[in-house]
Structures are given as structure tokens and as C-alpha cells.
Amino acid sequence: xxxxxxxxxxxxxxxxxxxxxxxxxxxxxxxxxxxxxxxxxxxxxxxxxxxxxxxxxxxxxxxxxxxxxxxxxxxxxxxxxxxxxxxxxxxxxxxxxxxxxxxxxxxxxxxxxxxxxxxxxxxxxxxxxxxxxxxxxxxxxxxxxxxxxxxxxxxxxxxxxxxxxxxxxxxxxxxxxxxxxxxxxxxxxxxxxxxxxxxxxxxxxxxxxxxxxxxxxxxxxxxxxxxxxxxxxxxxxxxxxxxxxxxxxxxxxxxxxxxxxxxxxxxxxxxxxxxxxxxxxxxxxxxxxxxxxxxxxxxxxxxxxxxxxxxxxxxxxxxxxxxxxxxxxxxxxxxxxxxxxxxxxxxxxxxxxxxxxxxxxxxxxxxxxxxxxxxxxxxxxxxxxxxxxxxxxxxxxxxxxxxxx
Ligand SMILES: Cc1ncc(COP(=O)(O)O)c(C=O)c1O
Numbered sequence: 001x002x003x004x005x006x007x008x009x010x011x012x013x014x015x016x017x018x019x020x021x022x023x024x025x026x027x028x029x030x031x032x033x034x035x036x037x038x039x040x041x042x043x044x045x046x047x048x049x050x051x052x053x054x055x056x057x058x059x060x061x062x063x064x065x066x067x068x069x070x071x072x073x074x075x076x077x078x079x080x081x082x083x084x085x086x087x088x089x090x091x092x093x094x095x096x097x098x099x100x101x102x103x104x105x106x107x108x109x110x111x112x113x114x115x116x117x118x119x120x121x122x123x124x125x126x127x128x129x130x131x132x133x134x135x136x137x138x139x140x141x142x143x144x145x146x147x148x149x150x151x152x153x154x155x156x157x158x159x160x161x162x163x164x165x166x167x168x169x170x171x172x173x174x175x176x177x178x179x180x181x182x183x184x185x186x187x188x189x190x191x192x193x194x195x196x197x198x199x200x201x202x203x204x205x206x207x208x209x210x211x212x213x214x215x216x217x218x219x220x221x222x223x224x225x226x227x228x229x230x231x232x233x234x235x236x237x238x239x240x241x242x243x244x245x246x247x248x249x250x251x252x253x254x255x256x257x258x259x260x261x262x263x264x265x266x267x268x269x270x271x272x273x274x275x276x277x278x279x280x281x282x283x284x285x286x287x288x289x290x291x292x293x294x295x296x297x298x299x300x301x302x303x304x305x306x307x308x309x310x311x312x313x314x315x316x317x318x319x320x321x322x323x324x325x326x327x328x329x330x331x332x333x334x335x336x337x338x339x340x341x342x343x344x345x346x347x348x349x350x351x352x353x354x355x356x357x358x359x360x361x362x363x364x365x366x367x368x369x370x371x372x373x374x375x376x377x378x379x380x381x382x383x384x385x386x387x388x389x390x391x392x393x394x395x396x397x398x399x400x401x402x403x404x405x
Contacts, residue, residue: 087113100145
């Protein structure tokens with residue numbers, strides 16, 4: 001989809017361009033969007049006098065997410081990180097149980113399991129999708145390996161057929177870290193419904209947000225009952241609320257992973273407006289992709305690759321620059337024009353904590369390269385058509401040739 005280009009930066013003289021740069025408001029890399037529904041739902045929740053977890057907004061938001069995830073059961077949580085922690089609890093991670101994860105991911109993918117004694121084993125990523133390289137997984141499996149945590153980077157799926165096959169042969173859990181991939185699919189199957197368990201994030205950088213929030217997706221009924229208990233501080237409160245028992249008590253370990261009605265109300269409004277949100281995000285993503293293709297080729301820059309078996313959710317638009325200097329020069333060039341861009345993860349295997357835990361972990365060269373060379377462009381609903389034309393026009397003025405020379 002191509003956006004209408006109403007503002008032609010190219011036609012301006014250098015003096016006019018300087019003026020535009022000086023007067024234009026900064027275009028932020030990320031800014032949470034709200035429709036006119038969030039305020040209404042949040043006010044209703046406030047006025048109800050019942051703002052803790054397990055209220056009607058939580059039930060409605062979960063029911064909508066259940067529809068999206070079809071046969072799976074969705075439980076809202078206080079964050080994506082906490083949904084991952086619940087995965088670690090449900091799979092009973094213990095001292096020295098190993099889990100395999102990509103090096104190019106957020107700290108939460110590792111911390112959630114590490115907290116319960118798990119030991120991360122980092123694997124490098126594929127050059128095309130930047131997801132875990134499934135060909136490198138098997139050689140890292142030991143008798144202590146318990147799970148593979150697959151991160152769908154930018155909502156583009158990992159090679160899940162191969163990953164599930166490896167897991168089946170070695171008796172491992174598959175956990176999908178689907179923080180980026182709500183609405184995306186792999187071979188027609190919704191992401192989050194392919195592994196045993198999965199986690200979504202509703203942090204305010206995500207397509208659908210409630211400030212801070214997440215969801216746990218359970219693809220196996222055997223987890224349902226315990227997951228309810230873990231989320232409610234280790235009590236059987238949910239059974240009590242359903243009238244199955246006459247009082248509730250402490251029955252297991254657990255924590256406080258249930259979001260308030262305020263967050264659930266915010267989330268429900270966003271979910272109900274998902275079509276408008278997603279359609280605009282796809283328009284922006286496609287505009288970048290269409291207008292930057294030739295320029296990228298002639299500047300030795302790599303744009304995102306979406307394999308045919310994957311439907312992506314327009315979560316992120318990134319570019320891989322030919323060198324770290326080129327990336328720094330590009331970000332400075334955009335900043336001068338009042339456009340914020342952002343790099344992404346610092347490879348976990350090379351991080352201070354990653355090296356301390358696992359000094360013998362092989363170097364993850366592709367992850368290291370992405371830490372140095374990847375840059376992300378503004379992609380949110382406050383990017384107007386004018387902003388978009390301006391961003392694209394500015395990018396087209398940039399050349400890597402001067403930097404690389
Ligand atoms: C891949 C990945 N996993 C997990 C998380 C954690 O999600 P949250 O911020 O909702 O805790 C993030 C956060 O952006 C992420 O990028």
C-alpha cells in the first residue's frame with residue numbers, strides 16, 4: 001500500500017529545507033496511541049468501584065484474545081515479562097535446567113527463566129528473519145536442556161516446524177516469546193498457538209497496549225488450573241469466584257500476575273479498535289518498504305525480509321546498515337532533521353550478564369552485527385501522511401557512500 005505523498009521535501013531549496021528542519025516538531029520513534037474508547041472504558045472501571053483484577057473488563061479482553069487465538073486459552077498478565085515467568089513456573093524450571101534462546105532478544109526472555117534457576121544457552125540468529133537459527137539449536141542440546149524459547153522477531157515467525165520437530169525428538173518444551181507478534185501467523189497458524197506456551201506484551205511500544213501488560217497463552221489444557229493459581233498468589237481464588245469451593249486458600253507457589261481493571265479496560269478498547277490500528281500500521285510499513293527499496297539496494301542497506309509462510313503484524317520497520325559508522329551517521333542525520341530513530345537489542349551473549357553466566361557461550365556473530373548495524377524507523381499512529389513523506393524524503397537524501405569511503 002502506498003501512502004499519498006502530499007509534502008514533497010525534494011522540491012524544497014536547501015534554505016527551505018533547513019527551515020523545515022528547524023520548525024518541524026520532533027517525530028518520535030515511538031508514541032502510544034489511544035482511540036476515543038480507552039477513556040470511556042477506564043472511567044467506567046473507575047466508577048464501578050471494582051478496580052482490582054478478575055473483573056468484567058479482564059473477562060472481555062481475555063475473551064477477545066481467545067477468539068484471536070482460537071483453541072488456546074489466554075490469560076492476561078501484568079507484563080510480557082511476567083507471562084514468561086509464568087511459563088517458567090508452569091514448566092517447573094529448576095536449578096541448572098537449561099533453556100535455549102536467541103542472543104538477539106530482550107533481557108526478559110532470559111531473566112524470566114533465570115529467576116527460577118534456569119541457565120540460558122544463547123544461539124545465534126538467522127541472517128534473513130533475525131529469528132533464532134533453527135539449524136544451530138540441536139548442537140547445543142544437553143541432558144539438562146528443558147526448553148527452547150523462540151522469539152518471533154518483529155512478529156516474523158521463527159521456523160516453527162523445525163523447532164517443534166527438534167523439541168519433540170528431545171522431549172523439550174517450546175515457548176514462544178511473542179512479544180512482537182500479536183496478529184501474525186506462520187503457515188496460516190496464529191503465532192502464540194504453535195508451542196506449548198507463549199507470551200504477549202502490551203507495553204506501550206507494542207501495536208496494542210495498556211501501558212504495561214501482557215498475556216500468557218496456554219496451548220495445553222493440563223496447564224489451565226495451575227496457571228490460575230500461580231497468577232493469584234498461589235491461591236485457588238478463581239475456583240472460589242466460580243462458586244466451586246466455599247473459601248479460598250494458599251495451595252501452591254505463585255505471585256501477583258493479574259492486571260487491574262484499569263489496565264484491562266485500556267486493553268479492551270485497543271483490542272476493539274485493532275482493525276483501524278493494524279491497517280494504519282501496515283500502510284506505514286508498506287510505504288517504507290516500497291519507497292526505500294531502490295535506495296536501500298544502491299546504498300548496501302538491507303530491508304526486512306518476510307518469508308512467504310509468514311504474515312507479519314507491521315510491528316517494526318528496521319534497516320540493516322552496512323557498518324556501525326553508517327548507522328551512527330544515519331541516526332545523526334535523521335536527528336538533525338528532527339526524526340528519532342532507534343537501534344535495538346544488545347546481543348545477550350556479549351552482554352555483561354550474559355558473559356558472567358555463560359563465559360563459554362559461542363560468539364553470536366549475526367546478533368553482534370545486528371546490535372551494531374540495525375536501526376528502526378518511527379512506526380506508530382501519530383505518524384501522519386505528511387510525517388511519513390517527510391521521513392521517507394529525508395532518508396532518500398542520505399547516502400552511505402560518504403560514510404563508508
Ligand atoms: C522479545 C521480548 N520479550 C519480552 C519482552 C518483555 O515484555 P514486557 O515489556 O511487556 O514485560 C519484550 C519487551 O519489549 C521483548 O521485546
